[in-house]
Amino acid sequence: EVQLVEAGGGLVQPGGSLRLSCAVSGFTFNNFWMSWVRQAPGKGLEWVANIKQDGTEKYYVDSVRGRFTISRDNTNNSLSLQMNSLRAEDTAVYYCARVASAYFDFWGQGALVTVSS
Amino acid sequence: ETVLTQSPATLSLSPGEGATLSCRASQSVNTYVAWYQQKPGQPPRLLIYDASKRAAGIPARFSGGGSGTDFTLTISSLEPEDFAIYYCQQRSNWPQTFGQGTNLEIK
Numbered sequence: 001e002v003q004l005v006e007a008g009g010g011l012v013q014p015g016g017s018l019r020l021s022c023a024v025s026g027f028t029f030n031n032f033w034m035s036w037v038r039q040a041p042g043k044g045l046e047w048v049a050n051i052k053q054d055g056t057e058k059y060y061v062d063s064v065r066g067r068f069t070i071s072r073d074n075t076n077n078s079l080s081l082q083m084n085s086l087r088a089e090d091t092a093v094y095y096c097a098r099v100a101s102a103y104f105d106f107w108g109q110g111a112l113v114t115v116s117s
Numbered sequence: 118e119t120v121l122t123q124s125p126a127t128l129s130l131s132p133g134e135g136a137t138l139s140c141r142a143s144q145s146v147n148t149y150v151a152w153y154q155q156k157p158g159q160p161p162r163l164l165i166y167d168a169s170k171r172a173a174g175i176p177a178r179f180s181g182g183g184s185g186t187d188f189t190l191t192i193s194s195l196e197p198e199d200f201a202i203y204y205c206q207q208r209s210n211w212p213q214t215f216g217q218g219t220n221l222e223i224k
């Protein structure tokens with residue numbers, strides 16, 4: 001059974017940092033691109049970042065480029081998102097998702113990140 | 118970026134009825150469109166990809182169609198568990214984008 005479990009969400013002040021992680025099981029992790037997708041409270045979905053199977057290619061939505069860093073550990077089957085210089089508009093549920101042909105075929109339950117003073 | 122506009126914003130129907138949801142792209146996305154279903158407190162679930170291919174385990178009452186800029190998700194006969202929010206997504210043009218969603222609610 002494919003499972004993706006996010007951790008690391010919480011409350012952080014504007015300008016602060018937070019690191020999300022996603023533990024993966026049930027499939028061969030290093031065969032797939034992986035993504036982070038977020039959803040602001042009561043809003044729609046927004047793709048945030050992608051990472052290639054071997055970690056050599058990374059892509060970001062313009063609004064987070066230079067502040068967020070996606071990474072992966074294929075030995076431990078985990079995905080991470082380091083978020084720096086956080087803003088109120090980054091408040092959202094962050095989902096870890098498996099990518100298949102550039103679609104998101106499996107999702108975690110999400111981690112809530114709240115940026116507020 | 119490619120903007121996806123979904124209509125209607127809210128669709129009120131009864132179980133057993135058919136539903137047609139629309140997704141229009143601001144520029145051509147070929148057939149590189151997916152549809153997702155999201156229920157409250159849950160992550161999205163992939164229903165349809167490449168405009169018309171059903172994902173694994175998705176019931177046959179869900180079907181997708183369209184190409185270029187106009188796409189539809191059709192649910193042939195609504196079951197109680199189908200009432201949810203539906204999102205379209207394109208992966209043809211960078212960055213990949215989602216529509217704002219259609220809320221399918223019980224009438």
